[in-house]
Amino acid sequence: MAPRLAGMVLAVFLHMVLRYFFNTGLAISEELSRLLFVWLVCIGAVLAMAEGKHLGFDMVTSRLxxxxxxxCRWLTRALIAxxxxxxxxxxxxxxxxxxxSRSPVMNYPLALGAAGTLVMGAAMAVLLLAECVAALRHGDRAAPSASHLD
Structure with a gap:
């Protein structure tokens, strides 16, 4: 994730420097930073689910x-599915x-940006399936819910 974030920051910073000091700019900086940001968010969301760090509202369920x-845990898993x-x-x-469709400046297929959410959804589905299998194997108490906040 760090290289994506660094690339995004570098592209925007370089564009800003060129624009304000040399009255020019990088045409690709907006598209590149947008594409990198989409993938950064998607990968971060998968990592958050894997570590059980997504926000959860457990005021009621923690007392059960x-x-x-x-x-409630199985209902939550079903809703996530x-x-x-x-x-x-x-x-x-x-x-x-x-x-x-192609992007106007960098000419990459726009499917590349949409693929970020596809990969994210598929990875989260695999994590959810693994959680369900662990809950069935070891009893529901052994597998923490992906939506539970640590």
């Missing part, structure tokens, strides 16, 4: 125990639409 807590389904299918449609 036993069967009701397990039901539904959201990921819509994210993946929508991202796939955007990738297909972006294959025929």
């Amino acid at each position: 125990q036993g069967r009701s807590a397990a039901v 539904v959201a990921l389904y819509y994210l993946i299918t929508g991202s796939w449609q955007q990738v297909l639409a972006g294959l025929a």
Whole structure:
């Protein structure tokens, strides 16, 4: 993630210096920084899910125990799965639409930007599946929910 962030900062900084001191600029800086930012956010979201660092609202569920807590955890996983389904299918449609379109300056396929959310959704689905398998194998208490805040 650090190289993407560094590339984004460098592109914007270089564009700013060229624009204000030399009255010119890098035409690719906006497109490059936007593309890198999309991928940075998507990879960061996957890492946050893998580490259980996504924001969670557990004011009620943290007080539950036993069967009701397990039901809530499985309901949460089911809702996450539904959201990921819509994210993946929508991202796939955007990738297909972006294959025929090119960016105006850098001339890369716009599918490359949409692919960030597709990769993110697929990776999160794999993490969710692994969490469900671990919960089934070791009992629901052994597998922390991906939406739970540490």
